[in-house]
Amino acid sequence: MMNHTNDPFSEALADWRVNPPRDPSFRAGVWARVEALRREPWAAYVRRHALTSGLALLAVVAVGGWVGMRQAHARADRDRALLVQVYLSEIDSRLVATDGTP
Amino acid sequence: MKNFWVTLGALVAVGLAVALACYRWHCDEPLHAAARQRDALAWLTAEYHLRPEQAAAIGRLHAAYALRCAEHCMAIGEARGAVAQAEREGRPASELAAARDRVAARERVCREAIELHLREVASQMSPEDGARYLGEFLPRVAAYRHEGAPTVRLNQ
Structure with a gap:
């Protein structure tokens, strides 16, 4: 443990007193700012968060586009597999013929 | 907030x-319409970019086939029926094997006919599409089962 008894820095801190000027309108000012934010138009809100909003929009467009494309390709793959089977079932007698069981 | x-x-x-929008943009409407019907x-x-005269020629090939x-x-149904009957009646193994050989022989004739038909169809397409068509179907015909009976997948 250090001994602070004769530390000039500790003495200066101990003597330090903060006496801020009183601001009677401080509380009202805070509420006024809260109210102003609450009534802020949406466009102003978006402009104030332009970078975040822009990045979010880019991400949403990229993800939405990718998901839409993947869904379309998945559906095409399913339909193509179905039609391949339909086509083969039309031309392959081995699939159409009965297995001989009554 | x-x-x-x-x-x-x-x-x-x-x-x-x-x-x-991307889903609609990438949708293959002719493919989906064909699948629905x-x-x-x-x-x-x-799929194989057939011109109307090519599609008509292939339609005629299909009708003839x-x-x-x-x-x-x-023929395959009869041969399989004979196997089933031999199994039910407990015929000797040699008879059962002969019946199974008949099934295999008729299935081989069938497979050769399919392959010939596929090549005739492919010959009506452009060389690239014909090669792609044969690449799609010849292995499946050789593999025979085509990933299960069609009715099973159709109900999924």
Whole structure:
């Protein structure tokens, strides 16, 4: 443990007193700012968060586009597999013929 | 806080709209229409870029092949019936093996007829599409089962 008894820095801190000027309108000012934010138009809100909003929009467009494309390709793959089977079932007698069981 | 939720809602709406637009953009309508109607020839036309005269020629090939296919179907059915009957009656192993050989022989004739038909169909296509068509179907015909009976997948 250090001994602070004769530390000039500790003495200066101990003597330090903060006496801020009183601001009677401080509380009202805070509420006024809260109210102003609450009534802020949406466009102003978006402009104030332009970078975040822009990045979010880019991400949403990229993800939405990718998901839409993947869904379309998945559906095409399913339909193509179905039609391949339909086509083969039309031309392959081995699939159409009965297995001989009554 | 309200603006945050409005922004979030707008982003979700934009994402859904973009996803829907991309989905529609990438949709292959002729393929989906053919799948809905189980119309294999319509699909072949779209998938292998057939001109109307090529599609008509392939349609004629299919119609002619359908008769041979029905004959093969009947022959295979009879041969399989003979195997089933031999199994039910507990015939000797040699008789059962002979019946199974007949099934195999008729299936081999059927497979050769399919392969010939596929090559005739491919010859009506452009060389690139014909090669792709044969690459798609010849291995499946050789593998025989085609990933299960069609009715099973159709019900999925």
